[in-house]
Amino acid sequence: MAEHRHDIRVDCEDKCILHMGDLHYIATVKNISFGGALVNLYSPQPGLHTGDKCDISMDGKFIREYSCEVVREEAPNVALTFTGMHKLKAVLH
Numbered sequence: 001m002a003e004h005r006h007d008i009r010v011d012c013e014d015k016c017i018l019h020m021g022d023l024h025y026i027a028t029v030k031n032i033s034f035g036g037a038l039v040n041l042y043s044p045q046p047g048l049h050t051g052d053k054c055d056i057s058m059d060g061k062f063i064r065e066y067s068c069e070v071v072r073e074e075a076p077n078v079a080l081t082f083t084g085m086h087k088l089k090a091v092l093h
Contacts, residue, residue, distance in 0.1 A: 009032065015058070016029050025043075029058065039079075050070050052069070066080075068082055069083055
């Protein structure tokens with residue numbers, strides 16, 4: 001089955017946190033595009049299913065948080081489509 005992608009994906013190894021309700025999972029973004037990301041969870045989580053809503057946050061110059069929907073899960077990887085983005089200025093300690 002051929003994949004039909006709308007956006008070019010860029011490989012990366014950026015750390016992120018996947019937020020789902022009150023649960024937070026440490027993960028790595030394996031690749032990212034304007035439309036979504038492939039995220040590798042450090043430990044597979046049985047409660048994550050296609051269609052679930054979640055958020056991921058990534059640190060950098062700014063803290064970026066993306067609202068997402070799970071479009072595919074193949075442990076330990078989860079494919080997400082972005083449904084919104086919020087950018088917050090990083091807080092220095």
